[in-house]
Amino acid sequence: AQKITQTQPGMFVQEKEAVTLDCTYDTSDQSYGLFWYKQPSSGEMIFLIYQGSYDEQNATEGRYSLNFQKARKSANLVISASQLGDSAMYFCAMREGETSGSRLTFGEGTQLTVNP
Amino acid sequence: DARVTQTPRHKVTEMGQEVTMRCQPILGHNTVFWYRQTMMQGLELLAYFRNRAPLDDSGMPKDRFSAEMPDATLATLKIQPSEPRDSAVYFCASGSVQGRRAKNIQYFGAGTRLSVL
Numbered sequence A: 001a002q003k004i005t006q007t008q009p010g011m012f013v014q015e016k017e018a019v020t021l022d023c024t025y026d027t028s029d030q031s032y033g034l035f036w037y038k039q040p041s042s043g044e045m046i047f048l049i050y051q052g053s054y055d056e057q058n059a060t061e062g063r064y065s066l067n068f069q070k071a072r073k074s075a076n077l078v079i080s081a082s083q084l085g086d087s088a089m090y091f092c093a094m095r096e097g098e099t100s101g102s103r104l105t106f107g108e109g110t111q112l113t114v115n116p
Numbered sequence B: 001d002a003r004v005t006q007t008p009r010h011k012v013t014e015m016g017q018e019v020t021m022r023c024q025p026i027l028g029h030n031t032v033f034w035y036r037q038t039m040m041q042g043l044e045l046l047a048y049f050r051n052r053a054p055l056d057d058s059g060m061p062k063d064r065f066s067a068e069m070p071d072a073t074l075a076t077l078k079i080q081p082s083e084p085r086d087s088a089v090y091f092c093a094s095g096s097v098q099g100r101r102a103k104n105i106q107y108f109g110a111g112t113r114l115s116v117l
Helices: none
Strands: A010-014 A019-021 A032-039 A046-052 A064-069 A074-079 A088-096 A104-106 A110-115 B005-007 B010-013 B019-024 B031-038 B042-050 B053-056 B065-071 B074-079 B088-095 B112-116
Touching: A010 A019, A019 A110, A032 A064, A032 A074, A046 A064, A046 A074, A074 A088, A104 B042, B005 B088, B010 B019, B019 B088, B019 B112, B031 B074, B042 B065, B042 B074, B074 B088
Parallel strands: A010 A110, B010 B112
Antiparallel strands: A019 A074, A032 A046, A032 A088, A064 A074, A088 A104, A088 A110, B005 B019, B019 B074, B031 B042, B031 B088, B042 B053, B065 B074, B088 B112
């Protein structure tokens, strides 16, 4: 079974508008972490934002926010005021519990294109 | 600006040749990960180390892949002999594992793009 599901292979957004990238996860652990990474065309993986399973508030980092709905097991990334430089592949990832160390399981990614 | 450094950035080699990829983790990080990214499989974990000791290499084909950490500033991933199906981008990531409820963020290097002909 997929542990991380990103159902949107591609998304398009107009510059300056907000966009939501979907991520659902599957785990039986009580303690876990959720991450979003950005991969531009140059190829590097850039950490964007983190949400812990015990965090009561949604995480925010500048224009990035994470819409965490624990009961629905979703951790959607919201990018506000999109910029052309936001065009990239976005990956959702999960770290499960402590017994597996800090290994991450990644989703298949969503390709975001920001149009001028 | 601390970052994970990977060398080489690109490698083209012929089938059967040995390939060595190197990674310098961020100073002070105690955990190092090797991931492989392909179009078909996405990002998959190959192996990881904590305090230089291998914790899990179950994602690695044992007959041809090996991963080591000779010291705290260097991690290596070796393929011998290489095959065309090994063509992929190999990422190294490092992090500082701090226990339960800590972020334990992994920071990635720029990757090594390997082409085996």
